[in-house]
Amino acid sequence: MKPLGVGLIGTGYMGKCHALAWNAVRQIFGDVPRPRLVHLAEMNSDLAARRASEFGFERSTANWRDLLADPDVDVISVTTPNQFHAEMATAALQAGKHVWCEKPMAPKLSDAERMLEAQKASGRIAIMGYNYIQNPVVRHIRTLIGEGAIGTVNHVRVEMDEDFMADPQALFYWKSEAASGYGALDDFAVHPLSLLWFLFGHVEAVIADMAKPYGERPLKEGGTRPVENHDITSVLMRMEGGVSAVLMANRSAWGLKGRIAIQIFGSAGSILYDQERMNEFELYQAEGRATEQGYRRILTAPAHSPYDRFIPAPGHGLGFNDLKIIECRELIRAIAGESFSAITFTDGLRIERTVHAMADSFHQRRWVGIGAA
Amino acid sequence: MKPLGVGLIGTGYMGKCHALAWNAVRQIFGDVPRPRLVHLAEMNSDLAARRASEFGFERSTANWRDLLADPDVDVISVTTPNQFHAEMATAALQAGKHVWCEKPMAPKLSDAERMLEAQKASGRIAIMGYNYIQNPVVRHIRTLIGEGAIGTVNHVRVEMDEDFMADPQALFYWKSEAASGYGALDDFAVHPLSLLWFLFGHVEAVIADMAKPYGERPLKEGGTRPVENHDITSVLMRMEGGVSAVLMANRSAWGLKGRIAIQIFGSAGSILYDQERMNEFELYQAEGRATEQGYRRILTAPAHSPYDRFIPAPGHGLGFNDLKIIECRELIRAIAGESFSAITFTDGLRIERTVHAMADSFHQRRWVGIGAA
Amino acid sequence: MKPLGVGLIGTGYMGKCHALAWNAVRQIFGDVPRPRLVHLAEMNSDLAARRASEFGFERSTANWRDLLADPDVDVISVTTPNQFHAEMATAALQAGKHVWCEKPMAPKLSDAERMLEAQKASGRIAIMGYNYIQNPVVRHIRTLIGEGAIGTVNHVRVEMDEDFMADPQALFYWKSEAASGYGALDDFAVHPLSLLWFLFGHVEAVIADMAKPYGERPLKEGGTRPVENHDITSVLMRMEGGVSAVLMANRSAWGLKGRIAIQIFGSAGSILYDQERMNEFELYQAEGRATEQGYRRILTAPAHSPYDRFIPAPGHGLGFNDLKIIECRELIRAIAGESFSAITFTDGLRIERTVHAMADSFHQRRWVGIGAA
Amino acid sequence: MKPLGVGLIGTGYMGKCHALAWNAVRQIFGDVPRPRLVHLAEMNSDLAARRASEFGFERSTANWRDLLADPDVDVISVTTPNQFHAEMATAALQAGKHVWCEKPMAPKLSDAERMLEAQKASGRIAIMGYNYIQNPVVRHIRTLIGEGAIGTVNHVRVEMDEDFMADPQALFYWKSEAASGYGALDDFAVHPLSLLWFLFGHVEAVIADMAKPYGERPLKEGGTRPVENHDITSVLMRMEGGVSAVLMANRSAWGLKGRIAIQIFGSAGSILYDQERMNEFELYQAEGRATEQGYRRILTAPAHSPYDRFIPAPGHGLGFNDLKIIECRELIRAIAGESFSAITFTDGLRIERTVHAMADSFHQRRWVGIGAA
Incomplete structure (x- = not known):
């Protein structure tokens, strides 16, 4: 396999x-x-040049479309703010590049759908940056569930909380x-949804509640402005096969810094995991x-591949x-036509659909089903 | 104050x-x-006599109504299975006895209502056995919330799980x-509801999901029988003042033995507590x-009254x-006409109403409000 | 067996x-x-009378020797400050009473030896109040070690820390x-030594270091006074059979409130336990x-007898x-001539010898052996 | 500053x-x-070539002395087994290269002394690979101690345990x-000693006990062979200023995988840290x-530099x-003549002296002082 030529849009x-991952993946x-x-593309030429030097890229630009035309670029990392994902990923695919796009796909469902269409038309690989599923701990939990180590799963709870x-x-x-x-819902809940998808498959029906801890926030110039979305979301869910689940997300949860905690109950046991202690599970x-x-x-160990x-x-x-390096390895595997484990645009779109169904269920105050597409 | 004469129905x-608490309350x-x-009353005379000897009661009977007629009995502990609470508590109150009744009040809401009516008509004290709110840790959490130690509370999660x-x-x-x-709902959820009431006041609206981990269970004589209620319940809630909350209960949660875990988020901090480690909080x-x-x-300390x-x-x-001994002290305080902290039949009934509203919300698949009475 | 008549000296x-244990042991x-x-005996008549009322004793006295002459008293709990243990326990045994004496035996080794002699001469039961060994968790750890659950034990560490x-x-x-x-050594180290004895048998050789965190402490009347003993002790030890062990005690350990933590390493596993979370072990x-x-x-469970x-x-x-109630049950068993599990004066003296050997090793800056007696 | 040319001996x-760190340090x-x-040098040409390709080195050799003669090499990482460190590091320094040598310096004290002499004679930078002190958590603990956050430190315990x-x-x-x-002592104890040095300065006196959990081990060809060193070491220590400390190391500690746990007690507080949860402290x-x-x-945060x-x-x-990347940055700082934080050969030799004094104290069964050099 010839070395992949990498383009990077965004350097935050x-x-x-992403740059660290591309740089380390062969060594690891x-x-x-x-x-x-x-x-490498950034907002202006100076920043682009500086980051290219720091990250070890050969050339830089303030115009991300330059990457599309660059024949040395095979794959493009899209790491810009969410509202730009659709345009950039779609253009990259249309230019014949593979795409590694940060989550979520796009604020609007129609944009996300367009991204998937572009990927299908291109025949290129496109995966989402959902790195938590690449944790060897999470991978091993999936193996354990598959082996029946805790019997048949019958209940799941997942919490994602930070305090920014x-x-x-x-x-x-x-x-x-x-x-x-929507707030915590699409800013946050996509991460736990990626875990749920990875471990259990799709969500079939939801009812959400959303709340504003603070109705307004202060303005720099004095006075306040009403808050327009919700920092807290709680959702009752049914998964494929009817398994009941609860998803909770709170981006105003004082004290929690990077919690993605999952509790999995089965007929023969249970599993607990929290990203704040990402090197262990119970x-x-x-x-x-x-x-x-x-x-x-x-504790994680060499036996939990690819920790070794x-x-x-x-x-x-x-x-x-390190999780990003593992994800990068999966992407390279995908581009090489090998079997891989990552969230494609097809699965990513299903996650987006689920998020929008949750928002609908809150506004309509009723259970909402998630259709197959 | 003259010594209270105690009657006890049930010795499981x-x-x-209860017997331990009555016996130790003065020493403590x-x-x-x-x-x-x-x-003391039990199902049959032999057992009743044996337990009276063990527990230190003066006399025993196989007919609990004997306690009603006993002029030396001032207060009766009702600790029989739930379906007997209404009849016994009501009769005791009508006989002029104070009542200490184990939770919940009764499987049927109408019975619980009847119990409250009997209490009101009697002018006697009647409290429910919700001992977890007597934990010095839980009491101190209430103090902290009242002092504003974590600001204004805006989100609460509570989980109750065991694996029996x-x-x-x-x-x-x-x-x-x-x-x-209903299953986990009324068997279990009343405990976390007592904590929520104690810490935050009443629940105003709910929507619940309920699930059966196992559709049927084996019979001793061979074959199986369909399970008729739900071991798993998850509920979205709104508390007084609009605070969003989530309640989760699972009595088939492998690995958890006595978890009543509460997470309280406020505008200036947060508090975590789990009954499995009842001598600490975060x-x-x-x-x-x-x-x-x-x-x-x-860790609990003498400064967390009445640990000292x-x-x-x-x-x-x-x-x-030890929590029961503290509850017993509160009951004695109530009977003496002093201020006390325990769940009366009035508040207990509100908890029962909340449970039934949850069941309704599940069957009707919609949010249900809990009326004032 | 006829009911034991109980005398109690000291009510702190x-x-x-002790009073709680005597009062609850039959119920449990x-x-x-x-x-x-x-x-019941206390320093003055008023306090004695008040405590007798609170604790449920029939009569009280300001002269503890009255208990020796009381024909209704079969067994005496000695719970006074350490310097009084020898005189009281010895007199009680000479008066034909059984004795339940709080740890340690006595500040002076010769006094402790006298206590054992008195017990031997009396033919009565005399046990020490080392309640931590009665924890069902600790008992189960002993069972596990006996069963070979962690193979042959080859290393032990024990830490006792508080911050008073x-x-x-x-x-x-x-x-x-x-x-x-000596400070932490005899004030504290006797507790971990009771655990070591209970789990592994006797200590054979020691070398200790002792330290003063503060060379002087303030006086109420102004100025300071030099501290005369050591709040910190660390000891290297060899147990029966040559097992290496480390004992650490610190009564000026900010943040630790009731830690008695033990780590046990064997050829097939290991065990961790900490009294601050006395209802669990690893x-x-x-x-x-x-x-x-x-x-x-x-977590502790009914299967860990006598939790049930x-x-x-x-x-x-x-x-x-609750641990004291279990110890009380063992004492009653001993008095009844049944097999029991508690620390007798014979074993208690060995613990005292070990403490004094530790102090010697510190002053002489060399390893010191503990003779059989 | 011109880019450093890197040589690497050993690729285990x-x-x-080291290779990961050199590759990522600029990006980070x-x-x-x-x-x-x-x-890059390895044992044989094939392995050397393969590793050079994987790690991104320009050329490779089976003769490590080739690196000494390579004018493009400015600094050499020595990561071979301990017995080769002295020869390689000394030769590298004599050839005018800077050296980054993995711990410990050398099994023999005289070799370690020779390494320091070579460094002094060369005027080059030579630091040891003691990466745990580079953890932002550990750095922040040093800051806290320096600020007096826990007052004056008066007692320290450190444990290093693995189960290989x-x-x-x-x-x-x-x-x-x-x-x-010696076994656990020099294989292990140097890591906690690096922490002690980093946080508190030098050790002044020691007395150690060492133990063999297994007297013999099986041979592949059948039969057994006596074990010649000690898997368990426990040491009482006095630090600069008289602070008492205990060091415990066990490389046969079932269940522990990467514990380097430190407890620090001061006059106004205490600090707990364990490398098994390297992203948090208490x-x-x-x-x-x-x-x-x-x-x-x-939990670690951007405020704990250089986590950000x-x-x-x-x-x-x-x-x-990641800790190695931080150490690499310190080394580059040192080579550039800037202030840096890492363990030089001077300090490394003091650590080695301490290890040998511990072994002496065990064999002589007495306290041994560590001279200034």
Whole structure:
């Protein structure tokens, strides 16, 4: 396989994370050619040039469309704000590039649908950046469920909480505008939905409640402005096969910094996991004497593939950025035509549909089903 | 105050717990007369006599109505199965006795209403056995909320989970019959509802989902029998003042033994608590430097009244049975005409109404409001 | 068996704890006669009378020797400050009473030896109040070790830490006087030593270091006074059979309230336990797949006898005072001539010898062996 | 500053870790030139060539001395087994290269001394690979101590435990040979000693105990061979200024995978940290009301520099390999003549001296002081 030529649009939080992954993926895995970091786009030429130097890209531009025309670019990482994803990903696919697009697809469902259509028409690979499913812990939980380690799953709870919107004195900014989306629901809930999809398949019906912890927020210039979306969302759900589930998301949850906690109950045991302690999970198996039954806290280890590609000793810990390297390896696998594990635009669209159904259920105060497409 | 004469109906799990409390309350608190353990009722004379001897009661009977006629009995503990509460509590009140009745009031709402009417007509004290709200930790959480330690509360989650119904191979028994109630909802959810009431006031609207992890259970004689109620319940709620809340209950949750976990989010912090570790709670207050913010794990200590009545040193731990002793002290306070903190029949009825509204919301698949009475 | 007549000397922290145990032991266990609370001694008549009323004792005195002469008293609880234990326990035994004496035996080794001699001469039962070994968790750990659940034990660490001496601004009081003992060593270390004895047998050789976190402490009247003993002790030890162990005790350990943490390493697994969470322990067994190995957190349950005598449901939790009730049951068993599990004066003396050997090893800066007696 | 030319000797566990760090350091920090990965040495040409390709090095060799002669190489990472460190590091320094050598310096003290002499004579930079001190959590703990956040430190405990030698059925291999060193002491204890040095300065006196959990281990060819060193070490220590400390290391500690746990007690608080959960620590500060005092669990965040260079959001977690990138940045800083924080050969030698003093104290069964050099 010839080295992939990489284009990168956006160099913020996720842009840097993608750059790190492209740069490290061969060192870690050893079995893929080292990608060639070709072309980087940012808002202006200076920033683009500086980031290209820092991240090790050959050339830079203030016009992201330059990447489409660059024959050395095979795949484009789209890491810009959500409202730009549709235009960029669609154009990239139409230009014959593979796409690695950060979640979510797009604020509007119609845009997300257009992205999938572009991917289908292009015949190129397009995956979403849902890195939490790449955690070896999460992968192993899927294996355990598949093996029946906790029997048949019958109930699931998932919570995603951070506190970056928790301060009522923080100034009003674009995240509280209706134009930016529903609030915690699409800003957040897509992550737990990616986990649910990865572990259990699709959501079939939902009813959501949404709440505003603060009705208004202060303005820099004095006075306040009403908050237009909801920082808190709670949803009752039914999964494929009727499994009952609850999803809770709160971006104003003081004290929680990166919680994505999942509780999985089955007929023979249960599993607990929380992203704030991403290198461990807890497993309860109903077997043996009553006097020794309990949750086993299991630390990540080389036996939880591909942890072994990073560290040969157990209990030493992967970091958040390492998950992106694993995702990058899956993308390269996909482009090479091999089997892979990542969220495609097809599955990504289903997640978006679920989010919009949740919003509908809140506004209509009733259960809403999610159609197949 | 003259010593109270105590009658006890039922000597199982909760009956023994009441007996322990009546026996220890003066030793622990020092400021109430030692109750006189007078009369105990059980199903048959032999058992009644044996338990009276063990528990230190003066006399025993196989006819609980004997307690009503006993002039030495001032107060009666009702600890029999739920379906007997209404008849016994009502009769006791009509006989002029005070009543300490285990939760819930009664499977049927009309029976619970009748109990409250009897209490009102009698002018006697009647409280429910909701001992978790007597935990010094829970009491202190209420104090903290009242002081504004976490600002204005805007979101609450509460989970109650045990695994005594988790084994699909366990034989069908009465708890799976429709006649015994809705399942996890009334068997369980009343406990978290007592906490919610104690900490935040009343629930105003609900929508519930209920699920059966196992559609049928084996019979002793072979074959299976369909399960008639639901071991899993999840509820979206709105509290007084519009605070959003989620209640989850699962009595088939493998691995969880006595979880009553509550998460309370406010505008200035948050609080976490789990009954499985009943001697601690976690407090996050948004203040100070970013580098030192985190959840504080606080162990019970003499400063958390009335822990000091049990142990003068911090971190040594109360037990489940100790909570009943505290509840007993509150009951004695109530009977003495002093201010007290416990769940009366009036408040208990509101909890029952909430439970029935939840069941209605599930069957009707819509939000249901809880009227004032 | 006829009911035991109980005498109690001292009504502070431990005195109340003994009174609670004597009062509840029949209710909890059901298979022993209810002890008769006969005679209580305190420093002055008023306090004695008040406590007798509160605790339910028939009569009281300001002269503890009155209990020796009381024919209704069969057994005497000695819960006074340490320096009085020898005189009182010895006199009680000489008067033909059984003795339940709080730990430690006595500040001076010669006094402790005298206590054992008195017990031997009397033919009466004498046990020490080392209640932590009565925790069902600790008992079950012993069972597990005996069964070989973690193979052959090869290393042990035990830490006992509280913070009641941690504040350097707290006034000098008698605990910092040399006359009160070595400091953390005898004030504290006897508790972990009781656990080590219970789980593994005797200590054979030691070398200790002792430290003063604060060289002097303030006086109420102004100025300071040098601290005469050591709040911190650390000891390397060899147990019977050569097992290496480390004991650490710190009574000025800010943040720790009731830690008695033990780590036990064996050839097939390990066990962790901490008294601050006295209703759980952690067990690691080296078996099964590498992907699922981890520490199992096990909550106390009815299967951990005699938890079932207190509560029929798992995970609900015993408290500190409950351990004394279990110890009381063992004492009654001993008096009845049955097999029992508690620390006798014979074993208690060995613990005292170990403490004194530790102090010697510190002063002599060398390893010191503990002779058989 | 011109880009550094990098040589790498050894490509195992630590060799890969160094390669990852050299490759990522510019991307992460942005303010250093991208190092040029020049020359890699391994045992044989094929492996060397393969690793050079994987890790992105320009050329490779089976003769590590080729790196000394390579004018493009400015700095050499030495990541081979311990017995080769002295020869390689010394030669590299003599050839005018800077050196980044994995811990420990060398099994023999005289070799370590020779390494320091070579460094001094060369005028080049030489630092040791003690990456745990680079954890932002550990750095922040040092800051807190320096600020007096827990007052004056008066007691420290540190434990390092893993279980890779815990299986008594595992075949005898070189780690159990006397030639490989003392066992847990030098294999392990150097890591906690690096933390102690970083946080508190030097160790002044020690007394150690060492133990063999298994006297012999099986041979592949049948039969057994006596174990020649000690998997367990426990040490009492006095630090600079007289602070008492305990160090415990066990490489046969079933269940523990990467524990480096430290407890720090001061006159105004305490700090707890464990490398198995490397993204958090616990802080207790004795202030405020008794009812809210407790350990605060603090998650890493951008405010804990240089976490922010990796991730802009709190609570998302660094991994073990990230620590090496931070160390690499410090090394580059040192080479550039800037202030830096890492363990030089001077400090590394003091750590080695301490290890040898511990071994002496065990064999001589007495306290041993560590001289200044």
